[in-house]
Amino acid sequence: MAWKNPLTTVDVAIFTVADEALQVLLVQRAAAAGEPFPGDWALPGGFVDVERDADLEACALRKLREKTGVATPYLEQLGSWGDAKRDPRGWSATHAYFALIAPAPLRADGNAADARWFPVSGDGVRVKLAFDHARLLAAAIARLRGKVEYTSLPAFLLPKEFTLSELQRAYEIVLGRALEKSAFRTRVLGAGLVEPVARTRQGPNRPAQLYRLRNPRKPVFFSRAFSPRDA
Amino acid sequence: MAWKNPLTTVDVAIFTVADEALQVLLVQRAAAAGEPFPGDWALPGGFVDVERDADLEACALRKLREKTGVATPYLEQLGSWGDAKRDPRGWSATHAYFALIAPAPLRADGNAADARWFPVSGDGVRVKLAFDHARLLAAAIARLRGKVEYTSLPAFLLPKEFTLSELQRAYEIVLGRALEKSAFRTRVLGAGLVEPVARTRQGPNRPAQLYRLRNPRKPVFFSRAFSPRDA
DNA sequence: GGAATAGTGTCTATTAGACATTATTCC
């Protein structure tokens, strides 16, 4: 192989919903000499380890597990970005994924000395990101918002059991706009996306039926988007 | 960098519609000694050239141009596949794209001694493909079929000017099922996807209005899929 | 006029959206 070969990394945009906001997990880069973007915040990621990672998805899952302990997220490939300039060390290409998980405490161990949830505002976060991660994150947010219009993705941002109101709230947080309750329920129940469990959520008011995903691995696609009106 | 780094390639699934079928462009691999999969058919692609390719998309466009001469196709990133075994030369990752172009004569020059259109049948072609290209091609076909339900992608498989009947036929070929004429026209015209040009297609019957894309760069997304009935 | 395809009109069924109403709990 007489070829100069690009560097290969995997980065993961990990989302959840907490505190009434969409949150993304960022890690702080080491301040060691020679490291690019020392101290900056970045999406969890890094070089593919050809000894440990069987394939790209396994690599993404490993990075997610190292930061959150979550082993079975919703994981989707976002795309890849590669050019001569995005990494000061040379021509590099990253395989970007995005993951949706229920709110989870972060693992402080390992090399992830500093991992934190950041609320999403607009098409990014308020801190400057390393590499071209602002671009990756914007793409992840756009993909998520786009798919939420016609899929069940927000269900993966919630704990295993949830009420329809909580699900609707997750949709509204990601979309940034209110949805009509009746239409929302008809749609969700009609799609067979969830099934009721024999428990209710108690509160200072009428208890709410709890549901769980009928298929916790696969999202459901609706044949119509929400609010075609504004389209 | 003490890292063993994966090999990096770009592959492109190039589609068109001709002879009443969806066609994909394949190239025959060299039979030289040491080359993997000698003589097998494969998607056009190969190693990223860090000297010539500014970024991944430029690399994909270069490969498309080398085979077809087309410079401005509809080009979309399909995803990436990387693992330890897909290339006998070592851990490799490919960035896959898919392109839609109007029927075009192939360029016989260059290293593409043998490039041919193959009709798509089912989720692939009838010849055995090199590497994991059968998997890539199946993913490309699935993506195309899926998006055709709710986008204007088939318009990119036609020449610059076309009639609504020709556009409908392109949809039907990709989808593999008939569409209702009236609903189709209402939808296409209502979406403002095309605009009439001051010419008609003559034939042994009533001439048909010719249209062109209003925006030849960007696809249109419909808010509803075709035939939600069967969904 | 006949064949062939282009293009339009009418009707119905489905369903999202808006909004009102009823239901069930805690205090």
Next chain:
DNA sequence: GGAATAATGTCTAATAGACACTATTCC
């Protein structure tokens, strides 16, 4: 009973699908 949220019902507007019908060319 009052507050709060859950859950359902009713009405309307939009539109896809089915299918019939009209229009325009060549022969």
